[in-house]
Amino acid sequence: MNDLFPEPLPDGITLLPRQADAVALLPLIDAIAAMSPPRHLTVPGGGSMSVAMTNCGMLGWVSDRSGYRYDRIDPLTGRPWPAMPAAFTELAAGAAAQAGFAGFMPDACLINSYAPGARMGLHQDRDERDFAWPIVSVSLGLDAVFLIGGTRRADPTRALVLADGAVLVFGGPARRMYHGVRPLKAGHHPLLGARRLNLTFRKAG
DNA sequence: AAGTGGCT
DNA sequence: TTAG
Numbered sequence: 663m664n665d666l667f668p669e670p671l672p673d674g675i676t677l678l679p680r681q682a683d684a685v686a687l688l689p690l691i692d693a694i695a696a697m698s699p700p701r702h703l704t705v706p707g708g709g710s711m712s713v714a715m716t717n718c719g720m721l722g723w724v725s726d727r728s729g730y731r732y733d734r735i736d737p738l739t740g741r742p743w744p745a746m747p748a749a750f751t752e753l754a755a756g757a758a759a760q761a762g763f764a765g766f767m768p769d770a771c772l773i774n775s776y777a778p779g780a781r782m783g784l785h786q787d788r789d790e791r792d793f794a795w796p797i798v799s800v801s802l803g804l805d806a807v808f809l810i811g812g813t814r815r816a817d818p819t820r821a822l823v824l825a826d827g828a829v830l831v832f833g834g835p836a837r838r839m840y841h842g843v844r845p846l847k848a849g850h851h852p853l854l855g856a857r858r859l860n861l862t863f864r865k866a867g
Numbered sequence: 868a869a870g871t872g873g874c875t
Numbered sequence: 876t877t878a879g
Contacts, residue, residue: 709870723869730868785869816879842869 672810672820674796674836676761680827684800686749687861688853691773691802694718694744698736700775706730712780719746721770721866723789730789732770732866746771753829754798754863761831763796768863776806776858782843784815787832787864795865796833802826802861803854804846811840824860826851 671677700714703725717723721732722743736743750771758766774782787797801824808830811819817840824830832841846858 703869705870706868707870711869712871713869715869725869781870783869783871787869 671822672836672839674832674834674839675810676757676831676833677822678757678760678829678831680825681753681757681800681829682827683749683753684802684827684829685853687747687753687800688802688859690747690749691859691861694773697744698722698739698741700773701738711782713782714775714777714780716743716773716775717771718744718750718773719768719770723770723772723864723866732789750861750863753800757798757800757829757831758796758833761796761833763831763833766795766798766863766865768798768865770864770866772862772864774860774862776804776843776846776860778848778856779845780858781845784809784811784819784840784842786838786840788838790864790866792865793837796831796837798863799824799830799832800861800863801828801830801858803851803858804849804856806846806858806860807844809842809844810836813838813840815840
């Protein structure tokens with residue numbers, strides 16, 4: 663039961679049900695988090711994000727008081743982000759190909775950790791160089807309600823449930839749409855406890 | 868500006 | 876309860 667609404671998904675959105683190989687990413691995520699720990703980034707204006715973030719790959723998405731950017735260096739450690747494991751690249755490229763984006767080779771993977779109550783306000787992903795490449799999102803742990811709107815922030819939104827192991831590919835016309843995540847509900851996952859992890863793969867540079 | 872909370 |  664993925665759709666809260668019966669209508670077909672917006673053009674450019676592909677939702678793949680639970681991918682059996684997604685659970686294999688968990689120990690790799692732990693290793694990345696040991697090198698570049700998830701942290702609550704500051705946003706322009708001075709607020710703090712409720713989602714804890716880290717990255718792997720050549721580029722990582724970061725925010726601070728001065729704005730958003732991709733950076734080769736983790737500002738917390740002063741070192742490059744951990745390398746992107748081959749299993750990450752393979753899962754993302756395979757999902758993108760199934761959604762019609764052959765040749766997707768991500769250079770950035772943003773790893774988001776949601777505790778109960780954590781949310782992501784409506785936003786566009788617009789810090790990447792080429793919007794022709796999709797964004798591939800892998801969900802692990804607790805279910806989340808994903809919101810997808812239009813190209814203007816005030817456009818009405820629809821809701822999708824992103825369950826453990828689900829992979830969402832966000833490309834074509836959907837690439838520029840506002841999207842977000844409702845506050846995470848409390849719950850328990852056998853491997854992750856009261857947590858949701860989300861990996862978003864991008865071709866940023 | 869990917870925040871948050873309060874007001875109308 | 877939702878929109879702004």
